[in-house]
Amino acid sequence: MAATYPDDATALVTGGASGIGAACAGLLADAGVRVVTADVACGADVHLDVTDPDAVERVRADLGPIDILVNSAGVVGPSAPLVDIDLEQWRRTFTINVDGTFLMCRAFVPAMTTRGWGRIVNLASIAAKDGNPTQSAYSASKAAVIALTKSLGKELATTGVLANVVAPAAVQSPMNADTDPAILARSQSLTPMGRMGRPEEIAELVGWLCSNAVSFSTGAVYDASGGRAGY
Template sequence: MSTQQSSDDRAIVNDEYPVGALALITGGGGGLGAACAELLRHRGVRVCTVDLNPGADYQCDISDEQQVADLRQRVVEDGKSVDILINSAGLQGPESALADTEYRHWQQTMRVNVDGVFLMCKYFAPGMIAAGWGRIINLASIAGKEGNAFQSAYSASKAAVIGLTKSLGKELAQDGVLVNAIAPTIISTPLNQHMDPRTQDRLMERIPMGRPGHPDEAAELVAWLASNRCSFSTGAVYDLSGGRATY
């Protein structure tokens, strides 16, 4: 066991996670968020899920600043300190030509996918900075790098998440807090079950492996990014695309 100590004197367990580390996962009630929660729990990390669904540890609309502020207060009152923040909650958004996209649907996609990530980082990063150790993992999308036809809102929102990740990663690079993102292609989750079959077929054709990713494959990457073994990577975007990514 390593004898390395973090700034708050917590030993590192097997060079992976601080003793008693707590991960807060938005969208943790299903899909990628649930897969990440299950794997991290298996590896000894305490996990709290945040979702609109009643089954989550904390119910919160992450696009509402007051609710996020209240969430942070509730976490503090529960005697918890967040070491790992995984921003997994998101919307697929409208599947339509840009000219046919309703502004309210555009706004809703941006509020959840971009504002939600911003607000969670704004309210929970300071605690990590104070502790001198933290990990933030944002779930972006390959669509944020390449753009998907007829998914302008989703693509633009995920591009914003990538930009936010790169900016915040640089900002916190000397504070012991690493900020990274993953950019998956289609993953077999409930989020994609309601996708227009034409859109799904079009996107599947662009994956050289010829299959969607699995939630547990994404969770493995997230778990590494959330660990102490990831020590010299911040502001980066990790593709999970079955070969689709070209840069």
């Protein structure tokens, strides 16, 4: 089945100013979906700190019901051995990656269930499954995103709203601009395709999961890892 979307569908993409988020927004817009991007960075349609419950609520009130939610906002966090990580760095990573995903889902899911159709795609990482050394905060927070999505998918299974998660390997995106080169090199060495992913490649999978083509999959993890994923 081709990837089609409901008429007059609206999508909200967090982290939409760059990287995977921007690629997802572009793909959906090209398919005729009305897309609203949200980010703390310049260039998004809406300035939004996903960790701020009041700000999330204001955006929900301003936008009204949406059909598609892509939670792409995230940070890599500290790159250091676990024993050297400051508690505030650890908490900040979880606040953005996990609390942000939770707050966005909590705000926008009710209207989706009322309307009987919706698609939620949360961005995790292969690190959530493998556990990257010197990236314990990032790995653990993305594992939490996977567990959150699995639970949410089961909760919504009979509502017409599907929630799935995409777990990419390292991607050439601004989020990785400050990542330790040694970590990126390790990721690439573990990837059978021998390269990093491109945002538009991840967007193709996200776009499919947001479409009518998917109807019998929820609470599932989809890898986009160049062959790295082993399970």
